[in-house]
Amino acid sequence: MKVDIHTHIMPEHMPNWVQRFGYGDFIHLEHRNCRACMMKGDKLFREVEPNCFDEKVRLKEMDETDVQIQVLSTIPVLFNYWAKPADGLETSRFFNDHIGETVSKAPQRFIGLGTVPLQDVDLAIREMERCVRELGMPGLEIGSNINGENLSDKKFFPFYEAAEKLSCALFVHPWEMMGEQQIQRYWLPWLVGMPAETSRAICSFIFGGVFAAFPKLRVAFAHGGGSFPFTLGRIRHGFDVRPDLVAVDNAVDPVNYLGHFWVDSLVHDAAAFRFLLDLMGHETICVGSDYPFPLGEAVPGQLVNELISDPVLKEKIYSANALKWLGR
Numbered sequence: 001m002k003v004d005i006h007t008h009i010m011p012e013h014m015p016n017w018v019q020r021f022g023y024g025d026f027i028h029l030e031h032r033n034c035r036a037c038m039m040k041g042d043k044l045f046r047e048v049e050p051n052c053f054d055e056k057v058r059l060k061e062m063d064e065t066d067v068q069i070q071v072l073s074t075i076p077v078l079f080n081y082w083a084k085p086a087d088g089l090e091t092s093r094f095f096n097d098h099i100g101e102t103v104s105k106a107p108q109r110f111i112g113l114g115t116v117p118l119q120d121v122d123l124a125i126r127e128m129e130r131c132v133r134e135l136g137m138p139g140l141e142i143g144s145n146i147n148g149e150n151l152s153d154k155k156f157f158p159f160y161e162a163a164e165k166l167s168c169a170l171f172v173h174p175w176e177m178m179g180e181q182q183i184q185r186y187w188l189p190w191l192v193g194m195p196a197e198t199s200r201a202i203c204s205f206i207f208g209g210v211f212a213a214f215p216k217l218r219v220a221f222a223h224g225g226g227s228f229p230f231t232l233g234r235i236r237h238g239f240d241v242r243p244d245l246v247a248v249d250n251a252v253d254p255v256n257y258l259g260h261f262w263v264d265s266l267v268h269d270a271a272a273f274r275f276l277l278d279l280m281g282h283e284t285i286c287v288g289s290d291y292p293f294p295l296g297e298a299v300p301g302q303l304v305n306e307l308i309s310d311p312v313l314k315e316k317i318y319s320a321n322a323l324k325w326l327g328r
Helices: 017-021 053-066 085-106 121-133 154-166 184-208 228-241 272-281 302-307 313-327
Strands: 003-008 027-032 035-040 043-048 069-073 110-114 139-143 169-173 219-221 261-266
Touching: 003 313, 069 169, 069 313, 085 110, 085 121, 085 228, 110 121, 121 154, 121 169, 154 302, 169 302, 184 219, 184 228, 228 272, 261 302, 261 313, 302 313
Parallel strands: 003 069, 069 110, 110 139, 139 169, 169 219, 219 261
Antiparallel strands: 027 035, 035 043
């Protein structure tokens, strides 16, 4: 069985929240001459294919690539953390209801992750409780920062505490990349900014004491952990030589947290995957493809299949690790 923990979905039809709320660059989808256009306010953000919103197309492509289960999460641009909290809650509920409905159409093939308005922690906890208790979701997708604030900010600790108590898994995906406006050319926000954002999130969890405070919290990070695995030597060296700057909130060696969180397999390179496997071990890597977007892996788990021959090890990365992260 192959479980893909990193796939995105959006509703085929959604309100025009810019008109409804009277502000902002909320995304809505317009269907024009057989094209599906994601509109950010009144500007074209991205064209998407039917596999982004049509579960029938999605199921067909899953069968073609031998994926038995997709873990569905919203597209990060739909987090809407910048919106007024009540409006962010409304859009979150809309996306969560859509994912819940999609899962109900093929419960053996789909597992849903929710999204919550983390600009207001109390509202986020309330919607998390609804996702878990009413919609039956085993987890949530969250951004790598919340309106520029690191995930280590103490204001988010009640959210982590509630997630731990609910046994709610978290999938951290990069968004709103640092310095994005200065690196627009060459698609650098996606090529450079996203890996850095994921490392930012992992380091925030480690150095901010999130993992230490909530040891039962189950967290997975997108894109193979971003640049974190490949710069861990530098991170640890900084921890050793300047603890006065690095270890101010948590004095535990960052290497000690390897094995305490999961990453997906999306690194696009054989040598990088071998290094990731050597560093992280075979218990905490899961297949993740970033379906249905072009920066993803066209055949989910293809790199894993090519590089791993041991059937027991392959089964762990294909499905067992994912199910353990999800608490299934």
